[in-house]
Amino acid sequence: MIHNEQNIIGHGFLQQFNHFIKMPVIIFKDGQLLYANQCFKAAVGKPEFNIHTYDLNEDFQLTDAEHQEITITRADGTTRHFDATLKPIIYNHQDATFVMFNDISARKHVENNMVQIAHLRALMIKISNLILDSTSLSEFFDFILNTTLQAIEKTTLGSILVLDENKVLSTAASYGYSDEIDKFRLPLEKSFLYRETNGQLDKAEKISNATLLENFIPVKTAYGENAYLQSSINAPIYFQGKIYGLISIDSLEKHAFTAYDLDAVEFISKSIEIAVTNRLLYEEKAYLSRFDRLTKLHNRHFFDEYGELVIKRAQRYGEQFHLVMMDLNDLKQVNDQHSHLAGDHVLVHIAQAIRDCVRESDIFARFGGDEFVGLLFNSTTGAIKEKMENINTLLRKHPIQYDGCEIKISISYGVAQFKEEGNSIEDLLKLADERMYQYKKIKKSLSQA
Template structure:
């Protein structure tokens, strides 16, 4: 036969004595009513016993029910469960929420099984935990952005990742955009939740919320809680439901090298969606976004300089030679052919000696641009010396290239470099060698192309 659990009997007199010496907030309740609150509990919650009508009792007990589903679903008051402990969020009479550690057990009070519990205010502890969790989450999300810098070719991919992770970090966010400033307008470079045509949307600088809220300074985060009351509000349609529009927003400026670069807008279709904690989160995101943008642009600049000639923007000798080795293996494997071309600027030394190296540099740049603009993106043109260029052109017909280069020379002759008191005709000589018909090694191909280039120079 199953043994019957005996519960502690609690008398009113004992409660009165307890209340004199114990300041811990204490509550006694069942599933219908709150039977007792000591003075400390009344002070904590802002309730009196006679304030607690049935609805308020249910509202209060429902907070406990959420954490202890077995209170009702499993007939807790008929169980023999020992003391339970749980952290819960409850509402005070003022509707302010506080976190408490709730410790309780079953007792017999006024001849009924009831639940007696002690409440310990742990709001400060919980807020610290939540802030720590929020900070940790933010760090992880921004770390993902930092680690993606070296992997992404397009800066707009970085902006999209920043926006996506910002929306993940802010629970009440619904949609958002990142704008980049171009002269007097903003253009959209990343978006979530808006109709597709926002990609073509342009906004004048003085028409944005950030500009208006900061009197044109655009130097701080602004949290606009109700856009419908904001002067100049436009209903920007969201793509998350029929008739849905943003009603509150946080606008966050991004700076690069001390200058205004763009802004992150985090939006919601609800009013008053964001609080001061969200503003602090966006301050953290902004700092990391600015670092990410600066690092990306610096990395891309260094990566560009590592394989490009600074004066002309063409590839440099190192990149050209590395590319040849890769393309050679590929061409052999797939039985492909290409033309190796060498170029030499005519009369550059004379121009440098008579007019100066700055004028000579202009000649180099003009010829480099003329050649580069006439080839495909898959072709490679590099500056390999002061007045020398080399190219790998993916055509099998050498005669086609001869016609193309002659056309470039004709264009250069008809479009001289205009200096202060003189016109300079920019010309070059060239030679072509075919891979693999005339060689498969770079040196032997260059030797053949060089010989043909000098022959061309003597004839012309």
């Protein structure tokens, strides 16, 4: 090194520099720190460290380049970004390197946010495209979680928790955890997010040291290891203005997540809210296109479409099945004497009685008003009639209770068999309907007698 007055630095220069220019400065030689001003000590979050024992490589790495961008990890786990300028100097009569740090954290924050948001928007487009996919709701949540984890650098675990009617959180999707997490249950008010937001659940929250949590417990990872969560970001998920669940992004490292990550999860949670809302509304619409809202049985639209498929399959493979028509006797009288709400209660009760007496492979639908229709497979006419009579026996022995009153109701039914008695759904419906009214007429005559 050429010695001249411009590269010889003494204590007088350093005092003037620190007085007029408030920037972190160090002087080092061969990895050994020779000098550090208070601004540098504050930058690394160690105001009392000893320069003789301080390890430069512990917080950041410097190269031989004259200008370089570095990231300093502070004592509290947070990070700050600097442009470092290195100059060869003479200090205390020895060759050394003078380093001046220009804080660019604010600029990096903006840059990182722009890059991260662009990345997140691309990921959210993927989620939006899945809304109308044929995947199940469980697969939908898995995709959302995996997509979110792609955007957060140091995450190793994650979960989506949904709220039940008792305000208890359970697992809808998870990553990195063992299957034991499927048994996880946590009252909402005991969750970290609930406590940190004083029950408001209005924003994402970050915790950098999970040992501070009251309910700090070990978890078992997908590899079967027992480990402790050290960092977590929790954000609420809303559906139609009400809390629906939480997304939790977790890590086994302390101070794993930055302010950027918190902003990212905040952004993601809002996007997830839109995606989940659209998906659940789609699920509801899809459900209502197939099921009757009141009785939860299939509706006539579904029955008409499914019936045609059953006919084609039966004709192709020589299968047999029975069609059953059923209606309630004197439901109008129940509506007139009690109320239409009482009539609805009766319909729901009958629908449950139907579900209890048929197999899962059988299909029953509300055909309209007080009429029901079913397709029963692998059975006989006699066995089906016995099931229908069992419903009447149950209704006779255990009248329906409503608002302190007993409601006595019964059913009439008719059965038709494919292919012996009809080759189409229309033919079977017509025959079963005729037999149902014959049954009704006979029962009425017996009652009057």
